[in-house]
Amino acid sequence: MPRRTPRTSRNTLDRLRTPRRFPEFLKAASICALVAGLLSPLSPTSPAAAADTAAAEETAVEAAAVTDHCGGQCSDILPPGQNGNATLAQVLLNQAFGSMPENASNQLGPYNNLATGYSGLTNATINTFFNDASFGVASDQVASTLKPAGRTDVTIVRDKKTGVPHITGTTRYGTEFGAGYAAAQDRLWLMDVFRHVGRGKLTPFAGGAASNQGLEQEFWRHAPYTEADLQAQIDNAVAANGDRGRLALADVKAYIDGINAYIDASDSGRYFPGEYVLTGHKDSITNAGTIEKFKPTDLVALASVIGALFGSGGGGEVNNALSLLAAQEKYGVTEGAKVWESFRQRNDIEAALTVHDGSFPYATKPANPQGMALPDNGAVTEEPLVYDRTGSAATTASKGVSSEATESALSSARRGMSNALVVGGKHTASGHPIAVFGPQTGYFAPQLLMLQEIQGPGISARGASFAGLSMYVELGRGQDYAWSATTSGQDIIDSYAVELCQDDVHYLYHGTCTAMEKVEQTNAWKPTTADNTPAGSYRMQIWRTKYGPVTHRATVGGKKVAYTTLRSSYLNEAESIIGFQMLNDPDYVKGPEDFQKAVQNINYTFNWFYADSEHTAYYNSGDNPVRAANVDAEFPAWAQSAYEWRNWNPATNVADYTPPAQHPNSIDQDYYISWNNKQAKDYTTAPWGNGSVHRGNLLDDRVKRLVAAGGVTRASLTKAMAEAGLADLRAEDVVPDLLKVINSSTVTDSTAAAAVSKLQTWVSSGSKRTETSAGSKTYAHAEAIRILDAWWPLLVKAQFEPGLGTDLYTAMTANLPIDESPSAAHGPTGSHAGSSFQYGWWSYVDKDIRSVLGETVQGPLANRYCGGGSLSACRTLLINTLKEAAGKTAAQVYPGDANCSAGDQWCADSIIQRTLGGIKHNKISWQNRPTYQQVVEFTSHR
Template sequence: MRRCRPRSLSRRVPRPRGALLMTALLALGAGMLSPPPSAAASAPATTAAATTVTAASADDYCADQCSDILPPGANGNATLAGILAHRTLGTRPKHSSDQLGPYTDLVAGYPSLTDASLAEFFNDASFGVPEDQVESVTRPREDVTITRDKKTGVPHIQGTTREGTEFGAGYAAAQDRLWLMDLFRHIGRGELTPFAGGAAGNQGLEQQFWPQAPYTEADLQAQIDRIAASGERGAQAMADSRAYLDGINAYIEKAKKGRYFPGEYVLTGHVDAITNIGTIEKFELTDMVALASVVGALFGGGGGGEVQSAIALLAAQEKYGTEKGTAVWEAFRQRNDPEAVLTLHDGESFPYAGKPENARGTALPDPGSVTAEPLVYDREGTAVKDAETPVEAPAHLRKLRNLHDDGVLPADLFAKPHGMSNALMVSGAHTASGNPVAVFGPQTGYFAPQLLMLQELQGPGISARGASFAGVGMYVQLGRGQDYAWSATSAGQDITDTYAVELCEPDGSAPTKDSSHYRNGGACEPMEKLEKRNAWKPSLADSTARGSYRMQVFRTDYGIVTHRATVDGKPVAFTSLRSTYRHEAESIIGFQMFNDPGYVTDAKSFQRAAEHVNYTFNWFYADSRDTAYFNSGSNPVRAGGVDASLPVKAEEAYEWREFDPGPNTAAYTPADEHPQSVNQDYYISWNNKQAEDYTSAGFGDGSVHRGDLLDARVKRLTERGGVTRASLTRVMAEAGVTDLRGEAVLPELLKVLRSGAVSDPAAAEAVQRLESWAAGGAQRKETKAGSRTYAHAEAIRTMDAWWPLLVEAQFAPGLGDALYDAFRAKLPLDESPSASHGATGGHAGSAFLAGWWSYVDKDLRAVLGEPVAGGLEEEFCGGGDLSACREVLLTTLTRAAATPATEVYPGDEDCEPGDQWCSDAIIHRPVGGITHPVVHWQNRPTYQQVVEFPRHR
């Protein structure tokens, strides 16, 4: 029976043109056989390993106590020959998949983990490469050396000049991630389909991203100009970026001439395999801004969605009346829930974006009047002509389309919450050594190749090792310096507001919802219309018929139009305004400081550096003496009385303070008003609420959050004392295989069920199985390593089937269909590991970020008569009657227990129906020609560090 299989690049058989197919096959006898320089000592500009970079190449105070890992491997490029060999023989380029094994093995290995055995699951993150571990040395120019180690192939870049260091960083990045970088610059420009093909997923992805940052070339250049004019550090950042781009472009030129560039360029028709005719476009500074805007949209934004919040509020008021409906909406909004887990748990308050006592300027749409702004126009497509239709491709090429039917990345990658990272830090007062211990890292999803890449940078004013997003790696963004380490989690505080701009007609006639002019300071001004026309044609790897379409958005001084409606009978356009809009690239200054050993010398200087990052991140820092935390982001200062959770009138009285629409600048909250701390006993973050009164941007941040899985464990560990790197890693790994519902909500469900006798045999058996699972830790983990069968598999299947049934039965009758659906639109019911709606699609690892767990928990405790802080205003389960509630749970549980696994886990292109383990499993989504094995689920950062510095400068 077929089980999990590696994700193919296409389920449909592409029909490449005969000539292109022949060129691809003939290329096997041409220069395309050459492996990329990152994996071959014979590549140009590479010398023998006699010249080495040793561990003493830079000051390193970690004494072998810094470790990290990033799967699947350092090498993310493959030639056409490498891709064909992978598809026919199952081989993979060297260092493309060698980190996946140790990363996965932690699932089975964490219970017995010791400091000594950490090396089985993490790599040494010391600076430099020991002489006997040097695999290759490349000198792309005289003032820089790129040394790669035998174990991982990570580039260690040593420059004698700063320009050379950055040139080497760009050169190494292109060696490892050229194709991925090219994809993302086209995503950033809203031009993915012309570059990568017209698959529906590619269209969906560019349609999700481009409206958030529909920049013209002038807009992109303006960001560069602002940075360059922002002082000495800005000028240095631009010089570093130019040198970095020079390195990328130097590699492109050499790889093109030597025919060892990524094979995807042939498969997508950009380069002819035989003649080598074709173009790999060089990178420009504006491409860096486009790339930065993608990273910012994915991981560093926050807020928005006020139109949907308003629709939910109107539904609540329709159901309960204005006063009671507003109270119910606030209860489900949970913007400052007293039971929410906090990163800063010492009681200090950081008020931001809270509920105003008397709201002013709120612009609620008239019920039923909201329509989404259309984006796509003039869609058309033509079939490939018969004369151009080739013979059937051989079997090994049928699935070789790197741009599979769903597109290169999830089509809704930018439409979902992206809190996907975690951090655990314990101060030296509670560790065995007396030095702080940190286990932290970002969760960026699982892709092949990975969106992040590892590097070490050593040069004048730069000394760091760690991860950077491919294409913007002029600095290490998350990693370690000489005597400190840092990481981040997505914070997501509210920096995006919705304005209701009044529509008008320039001739004075009555406006309609379709009007393209708006009131701005009393004048009737035209909206700026921005368009993006995209077309694509068939290629060897993408047999999609020719097609084209046009995207169109309207831009105002108050942001991009997202919806049309009426407010008090007057037509309006709702716009979205983000404080980082037009400013995504400016965070480069903060990252530059992180890499500068002359700037970051202690916790306080790190916090000052973090102030220069305008993305919404939680930053964590550890050295041999201190731990520290700082929440970054351009938090706009709102006008008094404005409710940030709802749309507001586009009038001067309700604008951000000191708002200047041209460059989109405003007054921002000062650094001392951002949540921050030094040497709290411990810190945890899993994209949870930061501090008291720091209002959560979205719904559902209440009594049950996945951050609780970390907080409870680290608190117990800290209270016992003697914390080590291994013990802190163990609690992270344990939380990473624990079902949040099973640990935090199931006990309350069982209390209700056991409040009376369970007489039905099927229900009684289901209850016993759930009790046994809960007593065993509510984990989703194999019976033994490699079994691909979960312990307590039936209990897990029952919970997966039960949750949506019980939530609907518990809340829909009381809320009514309209309000229930409105709340579901704001917060999904669940995000189990097997769900396909995770932040980066199915099989994404990250789970339990967004769901109704707090609502279920609070309601059940209320029905049980237990104390509840921040209750839901109503008791929903069984109308508040315990006996009736118990009947609701029993009825839905019985249905769930009888639901076959094939329905709970319906299967997909990777898994057979009913395969529970595979439905959860992590699958690296290919964005190129190489795939990777399916691996065990774990809810864990993609890149992760384990650090404990024994000394300080």
């Protein structure tokens, strides 16, 4: 029978706009509506104090009797602020005058200030830039105390500095009820948005803006679940996990009861989020309308969104096939495959690794691939998702993603962000391990994550959780240990070619002509005062097979096929709840081995890191399917039993998975770094771009130096992170070799010579994109930065397109974009997103230039490209493109957008909190670091 790997217990979002265009609403709002909104009952200044009951005025209770082994040395930060809810009045005041609800933006300033303040950082000043993440709240720091819904078994205390909820329960039910209530206090609107996104029903809920259409289309394409599918996930998770599964279900139900209790209280008190009025769900004067209560399947819908965003590595086999065919068209079958492999860099020997020792072979290239189903040239078409557009929907592109902003946002989130720096105790000043780590979940208002502390029976943790999934802390600290994650991206997605029979909606399954299942829904919207998008509708349709949803149509050897995509976590996202439950359980996690066993129950593709006062650890999670022998995971395979995952059950999408020992893992390595780089030797499932130059090198180089010197402190490790987060990867690791080529002879052209001088000075100073002083909004070395931003795309195209040819060059850029600088709106992250330098042609340029220089290159490209391999021709090419770049004005390099004027370099790089609700925030300076981040050093252990 199909089976799971045995376990301890089974278990874009870049430029995304506000779901409704609130500024447009303000322009159209009548004075009567404005006055009515302002006169509606306001929430108290602290959302925690919203319920006007006697219970809300009780004195603070002491935190649960737990020992905090961090000794005041745990800190964290999560911009822009804890409070993600705002009444109608608060939204209107923010839009009109820029005023902020309490605790809505108070973490943004300290987060921003690290970019200019890190150089003078000491252990004593860390909490100038971070929050104290100790357990409990000192009596003189209590801002409010609430017993939600008048319950006597749970108390929510909020602190003065951040407004973070500290939830203490005397019963398990009460504890989880309080977690749900606090989540709704801080993120009700956002939770509502994403439960609709997860069902592909955002536009009926929030309106027909193009970004809303694109968002629901993209997620529904990857998880086209019916209500029966969502309920089945719950049933299966409970059935597969025994007592822990039943406990998880009980926790979910208590959590939802807390959410719904807040909905009732805020509705009757009229302090619910103002977005419900702006989108027509509630009336600001009569209070007519409803806020739909939450149910368990909503949480599964939310989990499917988070899984698709951050925990579903792999895929892209059809695009891989297209670029391979282009290479073979250019070079012939054998040489073309060699060229393709050199660019794919499946197992590049020069790549930075998280695990330094050992080999963890997975998805390696088979010597004799079998079952490949490569399409015929020119035969591939993308399966349409949207049909029957009417009204305003008819003007939206028919592609599945209806806006470039949404597409790049989702792409960047899935591609991976986040970083981790962990140093073992033998290299620290105190003798205790130190960790600086966190996920990069993008910059949103309100933020996708929220902070909380939960103390109750079987739960003891503080940290961050995704809104609507905060029944447990998902990233944070326990009593004497801390953990965090980065997106790992290993391949748990495969494409299959199902041979069609009878017509276009039947396929062969094990020799039998089988009907595809059609899943569809119609979304319609009408204009409201909040969004003047005219009425419209469309129908979304997906054909599902036993091998997953259909994504493309093609012919293979003349046979008509449909390409499908099968993800190991598809239909199984809910089961990861067991791993998070274990991480929060102080009776379960008592050391690094327990930590590793806990995260083995998480089927999302994450790198997990751990630190306590004595040990560090790492584990790479995810249900890695055991593929049939000789199947190449990089390309589509025939949908035949010989090429299926081993012991795969299509009804439940359960199969054999590689055992924990085969996942990259480690305990007490000298140090760990991760910035979505390659995990370990021979772990060949990494996305494109894991070669000799990767942003992981920015961390590895710095931490390696700290470890060699010894005496690492929290401050020095935080400095290393901050400095790496301000460095331009191209300038630090590639430009020096480019300048070697240019300076191989005297530069006689004055324009080129001046540009070279500026670049050399910048590189010598540290290659950082930093302000001249705090708040100056002007970069030091601004001219050098402008030149490199203009030069990189010019030199990459000039270096590679002549040798590859236009068709192959274009196909390769579809696999890996050439650039992802902070201001590169054309890159995978888009503009104003913070996360940068994850994906680009850094390694290709580096390896090729070193080859032209005659230096030793391990794992070189199949050919030399710059100047056809001639040093003098390559030098001429570089000088010519550098001169062209130097001649571009700031307005040409930074053309401006809705947020920045043309030529404003700092603004082009700046980070903007994308509005997912009605509250807007100020821009902050660019820094390439986690959104939620911890700095931890435990002083003792249980």
